[in-house]
Amino acid sequence: MRKTKLRLGLFVAPFHPLDENPTLCLDRDLQLAEYADDLGIEEYWFGEHHSGGYEISASPELMIAAAAQRTTRIKLGTGVVSLPYHNPFNTAQRIAQLDHLTKGRLMFGAGPGLLTADAHMRGQDARESRDKLGQGLEVITRLLRGETVTEKSSWYDLQDAHCHLLPAQRDLEVCVASLFSPNGGTLAAKYNGGMLCLAATSPDGFDTLSANWQVACEAARKLGREMDPSVIRCATDMHIAETRDQAMDQVRKGFEVNQRYFLNQSGHLPDSPAHYTLEHLMERGEAVIGTPDDAIEQIRRLEEKVPGFGCLLLFDKNWSSMQHKKESLEMMMRYVLPAINGDNDSRVRSFDWQHEHREPFFGRMMEGAQRAIEKHAKEQAEDAAKK
Known part of the structure; x- marks a missing residue:
């Protein structure tokens, strides 16, 4: 039995093909947030990207502000x-402002920026991004605590800077992107925050999942704290249906369209994942396209790496239609999470207990019915005798 129930979330970069209406694409991302809210999914993450044509959300804050009005x-x-x-x-x-607009439902995720092209357009050296992430996070968390900061670096100059509006939440959760390097775990421990493990089921990411978690735990212990595995989010590609064949049919076309984006970035590399087929990703354990049982098995694999991890994040890459996507998410909530969290364990015990005692229970029921019949017959006879 888990100490903390596994949560389900969606990670929306978003990925949208070049031949679709971008306005409708962004609106569909917001519609999906509404559906997730109604279904009971607990987290919804929006990305920030500025190049490549597919991941067309330049501001997660704008998307969150819009989603907050619909959820x-x-x-x-x-x-x-x-x-x-x-x-x-x-x-x-x-x-700080966004936390008020969401009425305290905001999670602040921070990262160095994944696309080198984004840094290039700003005239920045992407190799310095991780150092800047640490610098920026230090300043931002101080400001959100209400401190005044005077500090100068190569990319900012602050003088008596302070937030005149503080967040609605006293303990706004800070999460740090964690892929392969130990940097994310170290920063998560430093700021008592969460980890967004965005390569959790890729071979390299899966292999380093335990190591990065241990890095975070050790860094936290040095600060006199303990890391709680419930703050870890493990992201993966997952789509389920009644059968594996149905699931494959539902995502194959969308997957092939989406692969064009990755081929555009890294197709020149012979070992790039952009060359992989859907079957190859499934064989590597990187993606699950199948049934609820397949999804449960993948989660168990992740639990072996980080027992009790808190949230399974599903990448939304628009591999399937909106209808099939909704059906997959509904099956995740109906069948997969209850199995992982043991939501029906007590019901099963009661079911089995009733089965074990069915003979005496049924016998007593029949005895009770027979007594009622005999009592009624006796009363009828007594009434007849009085007449």
């Missing part, structure tokens, strides 16, 4: 704000 319960996260691209003072101000 009431689901937590909304920046997945992630690429901190080196922004003045940390401006980022802190936006995050």
Whole structure:
């Protein structure tokens, strides 16, 4: 039995093909947030990208502000704000305001920025991004705590900077992107935050999952704290249906369209994942296209790496139609999470207990019915005798 129930979330970069209406694409991302909210999914993350044509959300904050008006319960996260691209003072101000607009449902996810092209357009050296992530996060968390910061670096100059509006939440959750390097785990421990493991089921990411978690735990212990595995989010590609054949049919075309984006970036490399087929990704354990049982098996694999991890994040890459996507998510909530969390364990015990005692229980029921029949007959006879 898990100490903390596994949560389900969606990670929406988003990925949208070049031949679709971009306005409708963005609106569909918001519609999906509404559906996730109604279904009981607990987290929804929006990304930040600026090049490549597919991942067309330049501001997770704007998407969250719009989603907040359409939802009431689901937590909304920046997945992630690429901190080196922004003045940390401006980022802190936006995050504080956004927490109020979501009525305290915001999760602040931060990262170095994944696309080198994004850094190039800003005249930045992408090799410095991880150092800048640490710098920016230090300043932003101080500002969100209400501190005044005077600090100058190669990319910002703050003088008496402070947030005149603080977040609605006293303990706004901070999450740090974690892929292969130990940097994310170290920063998560430093700021008592969560980890967004965005390569959790890729071979390299899966192999380093335990190591990065241990890095975070050790860093936290040095600070006199303990890391809680419930703050870890493991992201993966997953689509389920009644049968594996149905699931494959539902995603194959969308997968092939989506692969064009990755071929555009890394197709020149002979070992690039952009060359992989859907079957290859499934064989590697990187993606699950199948049934609820297949999804459960994948989650168990992740639990072996980080027992009790908190949230399974499903990448939304628009491999399937909106209808099939909704059906897959419904099956995740109906069948997969209850199996992982043991939601029906007590019901099963009661079912089995009733089965074990069915003979005496049924016998007593029949005895009770017979007594009632005999009592009624006796009363009828007594009434007749009185007449």
